[in-house]
Amino acid sequence: xxxxxxxxxxxxxxxxxxxxxxxxxxxxxxxxxxxxxxxxxxxxxxxxxxxxxxxxxxxxxxxxxxxxxxxxxxxxxxxxxxxxxxxxxxxxxxxxxxxxxxxxxxxxxxxxxxxxxxxxxxxxxxxxxxxxxxxxxxxxxxxxxxxxxxxxxxxxxxxxxxxxxxxxxxxxxxxxxxxxxxxxxxxxxxxxxxxxxxxxxxxxxxxxxxxxxxxxxxxxxxxxxxxxxxxxxxxxxxxxxxxxxxxxxx
Amino acid sequence: xxxxxxxxxxxxxxxxxxxxxxxxxxxxxxxxxxxxxxxxxxxxxxxxxxxxxxxxxxxxxxxxxxxxxxxxxxxxxxxxxxxxxxxxxxxxxxxxxxxxxxxxxxxxxxxxxxxxxxxxxxxxxxxxxxxxxxxxxxxxxxxxxxxxxxxxxxxxxxxxxxxxxxxxxxxxxxxxxxxxxxxxxxxxxxxxxxxxxxxxxxxxxxxxxxxxxxxxxx
Amino acid sequence: xxxxxxxxxxxxxxxxxxxxxxxxxxxxxxxxxxxxxxxxxxxxxxxxxxxxxxxxxxxxxxxxxxxxxxxxxxxxxxxxxxxxxxxxxxxxxxxxxxxxxxxxxxxxxxxxxxxxxxxxxxxxxxxxxxxxxxxxxxxxxxxxxxxxxxxxxxxxxxxxxxxxxxxxxxxxxxxxxxxxxxxxxxxxxxxxxxxxxxxxxxxx
Numbered sequence: 318x319x320x321x322x323x324x325x326x327x328x329x330x331x332x333x334x335x336x337x338x339x340x341x342x343x344x345x346x347x348x349x350x351x352x353x354x355x356x357x358x359x360x361x362x363x364x365x366x367x368x369x370x371x372x373x374x375x376x377x378x379x380x381x382x383x384x385x386x387x388x389x390x391x392x393x394x395x396x397x398x399x400x401x402x403x404x405x406x407x408x409x410x411x412x413x414x415x416x417x418x419x420x421x422x423x424x425x426x427x428x429x430x431x432x433x434x435x436x437x438x439x440x441x442x443x444x445x446x447x448x449x450x451x452x453x454x455x456x457x458x459x460x461x462x463x464x465x466x467x468x469x470x471x472x473x474x475x476x477x478x479x480x481x482x483x484x485x486x487x488x489x490x491x492x493x494x495x496x497x498x499x500x501x502x503x504x505x506x507x508x509x510x511x512x513x514x515x516x517x518x519x520x521x522x523x524x525x526x527x528x529x530x531x532x533x534x535x536x537x538x539x540x541x542x543x544x545x546x547x548x549x550x551x552x553x554x555x556x557x558x559x560x561x562x563x564x565x566x567x
Numbered sequence: 568x569x570x571x572x573x574x575x576x577x578x579x580x581x582x583x584x585x586x587x588x589x590x591x592x593x594x595x596x597x598x599x600x601x602x603x604x605x606x607x608x609x610x611x612x613x614x615x616x617x618x619x620x621x622x623x624x625x626x627x628x629x630x631x632x633x634x635x636x637x638x639x640x641x642x643x644x645x646x647x648x649x650x651x652x653x654x655x656x657x658x659x660x661x662x663x664x665x666x667x668x669x670x671x672x673x674x675x676x677x678x679x680x681x682x683x684x685x686x687x688x689x690x691x692x693x694x695x696x697x698x699x700x701x702x703x704x705x706x707x708x709x710x711x712x713x714x715x716x717x718x719x720x721x722x723x724x725x726x727x728x729x730x731x732x733x734x735x736x737x738x739x740x741x742x743x744x745x746x747x748x749x750x751x752x753x754x755x756x757x758x759x760x761x762x763x764x765x766x767x768x769x770x771x772x773x774x775x776x777x778x779x780x781x782x783x784x785x
Numbered sequence: 786x787x788x789x790x791x792x793x794x795x796x797x798x799x800x801x802x803x804x805x806x807x808x809x810x811x812x813x814x815x816x817x818x819x820x821x822x823x824x825x826x827x828x829x830x831x832x833x834x835x836x837x838x839x840x841x842x843x844x845x846x847x848x849x850x851x852x853x854x855x856x857x858x859x860x861x862x863x864x865x866x867x868x869x870x871x872x873x874x875x876x877x878x879x880x881x882x883x884x885x886x887x888x889x890x891x892x893x894x895x896x897x898x899x900x901x902x903x904x905x906x907x908x909x910x911x912x913x914x915x916x917x918x919x920x921x922x923x924x925x926x927x928x929x930x931x932x933x934x935x936x937x938x939x940x941x942x943x944x945x946x947x948x949x950x951x952x953x954x955x956x957x958x959x960x961x962x963x964x965x966x967x968x969x970x971x972x973x974x975x976x977x978x979x980x981x982x983x984x985x986x987x988x989x
Contacts, residue, residue: 459732463725467715470725475799479782480715484729487711487775491733494764498739501760561800570875574861574868581863642857646914649834649853650876785837 331408333551340544347544351537358530366523378436380528384535385428389457392422392539396464397489400482410547412478413554415485416468417546421539423461430454449499456495460488474554568656571647575664589669590676593626597680608685615684616694616745622680623673623698624705624734630669631709631730632716632723634661635780639717648784654777662703662710662773670702686749693748697761701741704765707772708733714776718783736764786850786921787811788953790833793842794976797828801840801976808969810953812921815944815966818957824971826957827855830924833955852877852920854928858911862900866891866910869899874917885916888943889936904931912940916947923947923954929962937962 330336362380396415403412433451434444445451467484471477600618601611638644647657677698678691686694712730716722740761747754787809794804802825810816818826832839834853860869870882870891886892889909894902899910908931915923923944929937941962944954948965956962 456732456735459728463729463732466725466728470716470719470722473799476718476782476785480779483775483779483782484715487772488733491736494736495732495739498736498760501757502739502743558799561798564800570872574864574872577868578861578863638859640857641859641861642855643859643861645831645836645853645855645857646859646873647876648836649851650873650918651849651878652876785831 328406328408331406331410333410333555336410337548337551340548344541344544347537347541351534351541353534354530354537355534358527358532358534362524362527362531366527373439375436375439376524378432379524380531382429382432382436383528384532385425385432386454387532388535388539389422389425389429389454391536392418392425393457393461393485393489393492395543396422396485400485403478404482404486409478409554410551412482413550414543414547415481416478417550418539418543419461419465419468421542421546423458423465425535425539426454426458426461430458447503449496449503452499452503453496456499457492460492464488474557568652568660571652571657571660572664575661576667579664579668589626589630590672592629593622593673593676594680596622596625597683600684612685612687612749615681615686616690616749617742618684619677619680619686619694620698620701620738620742620745623670623677623702624738626673627669627702627705627709628727628730628734630665631713632726634665634710634713635717636713636722639783644717644780644784648781654780655773658710658714658776658780659707659769659773662706662776665710666703666706670698670706674698674702689751690745690749693754694745697741697744697748697754697758700744700758700761700765701737704737704761704768705734707765707768707776708737711772711776711779714780714783717780737761740764786951786953787846788833788850788922788955789843789845791843791845793829793832793844794840795825795828795832795837796840797825802828803971803974804841804976806842806971806974810922810955812951812953813948815948815954815956815964817962817964817966817968818955818971819959819968820971824975826971827926829971830926830955830957831855834924847922850920851922851924852915852918853924853926854911854915855926856930858907859914860899860902860907860910863898865896865898866902867895869910870913870917873914877918877920879917879919882913882917885913888916888946889913889939905933905936908932909936909939912943916943921952923952923956925954925956925958927957927959929958929960 330339359380363377366377368374368376396418399411399415399418402408403415430451433454437446437451438444464481464484467481468477471480597618600614600622604610604614635644638647648654674695677694681691681694709730712726712733715729716726719725740757743757744754744761747757789809791807793806795802795806806829808816818829820826828837830853831837833844833847834851835844835847836853861872864872866886867882870885874880874882883892886895889912891906891909891913894906899907902910908928912925912928915925928940932940937960941964944956944962944964947954954964954966956964
């Protein structure tokens with residue numbers, strides 16, 4: 318199959334019916350694999366890794382903190398992509414997927430912030446510090462709130478999809494700007510990135526492998542939640558359309 | 568285009584409320600700060616640049632929900648959308664009118680309020696410069712927020728929720744310029760960032776504002 | 786400057802209201818739109834004026850030629866009648882507002898604040914705006930609301946003069962204005978409800 322044909326095949330899932338049928342088939346697999354990798358990753362990480370020589374057992378919160386923080390950002394990126402798809406190709410499923418991902422992103426941001434605070438207390442002696450990373454996540458949280466509030470406030474679903482998509486685009490640019498502004502504003506306490514492609518800086522292997530499993534678990538969980546919630550949004554949208562038709566028919 | 572600007576200015580002057588309201592709000596917020604944090608002049612002097620920037624930002628926010636809502640309610644926006652003037656120009660001029668009636672008076676009033684907060688002498692110049700460079704971005708970003716929420720009943724609160732996160736970069740760099748200026752540090756870097764953000768907002772955001780306005784009009 | 790509408794389908798609030806609508810409007814002609822409330826006359830006029838995109842079909846010859854007047858007149862109460870009208874004249878790049886004031890008997894009210902006008906006078910000011918746009922096609926939505934009999938005659942005369950100069954008018958109204966022109970009943974073009982199971986692609 319050529320690349321163009323493959324791309325066309327992908328667009329077929331923009332059809333709500335096809336999307337529902339397919340996700341219903343694959344969802345059990347995603348739920349199951351998310352559960353397995355989360356259980357394996359967390360048990361492995363919590364009980365079968367040594368304590369850090371500096372941070373003691375508190376380091377183990379990394380298995381929640383890092384995957385949640387990753388997904389908080391990835392969820393916004395996914396919303397950015399699906400918003401663009403909606404604006405360019407007008408596929409309803411795309412806009413609804415963005416809507417479905419937002420609350421998941423909020424929860425991930427909250428988990429990252431909360432675990433960060435719990436980790437920060439013993440390490441830095443404070444629950445909260447205006448460290449650039451923490452601050453950036455707080456700002457990301459505000460962007461999520463505005464995005465969800467705009468979806469909720471607008472009656473007409475297509476108008477809501479258009480406006481939230483533009484907000485997501487503009488918000489992405491400003492979120493990135495805020496990130497650099499915050500870095501400039503305060504150099505922080507936060508340790509360097511736990512993960513990077515440059516192997517020298519990474520956390521030790523004993524912590525690294527269970528962390529990878531946890532990240533995989535969070536990714537799978539995110540996909541499952543978004544598929545599930547998009548399905549719900551599609552059905553809600555159908556009900557709305559049916560009610561509107563009924564109103565017009567009478 | 569001049570016609571629209573003149574009309575908006577004339578409306579702002581004649582309708583009373585809109586013009587002085589932001590200024591009065593700025594004054595009151597500034598006066599309330601010493602009551603909240605205490606009258607020690609050293610403390611006030613330290614926080615003055617930030618408080619003045621925050622006050623100016625909130626005063627700007629206050630008048631945003633009237634920016635497009637009045638034209639929406641009386642049908643002017645429909646008529647402007649069918650006029651030869653592109654909507655991108657309309658929103659730019661609206662933002663400019665908002666800046667002239669809200670932002671500029673705030674810039675001019677800020678030094679006097681700086682006296683109330685015991686702002687350090689070298690800070691006055693940088694406060695005015697940073698506000699002069701930064702407040703246009705506040706108006707342009709605010710116009711985008713107003714365009715997003717124009718069709719909504721009780722859009723005011725939502726408008727604040729949407730606009731305030733977008734104000735973060737401007738506030739950080741603007742207040743940084745004023746703060747560094749007040750203690751005699753170099754201000755060029757944050758000032759350049761601030762100017763860059765303002766220029767980019769003015770150049771790009773009107774397209775987004777016009778796009779969402781078109782969506783809201785249909 | 787002929788306005789051509791081909792196989793147009795339009796939606797309001799995400800629900801199709803009219804479909805399969807075609808008509809042409811030649812210079813010098815008027816087209817009166819009729820139909821019960823809620824059928825989609827306002828939506829049709831807004832679509833033709835370019836304020837909202839059609840679901841399907843084409844509108845040709847409307848670009849930069851239509852002056853639209855909806856239910857709201859876009860009048861600013863703090864400004865005087867002259868200032869209101871002059872503003873629109875400047876926006877549309879035309880000059881003299883005196884003929885427009887005269888055509889709708891507003892000359893005596895020229896310096897009055899628009900906020901102090903009666904409902905009918907405001908409406909006349911809103912309609913006088915059409916004259917200063919200099920656009921050939923007028924799209925009017927219930928223009929005679931709150932006008933008395935003399936004012937309706939004034940309006941009909943203005944439309945007739947506009948048609949006489951080679952203009953055209955698309956008017957949704959229930960009053961007989963005594964104009965030369967066809968009547969289009971949009972009732973038969975009401976969109977048929979689609980089958981419940983048909984949700985492929987969209988949600989309309």
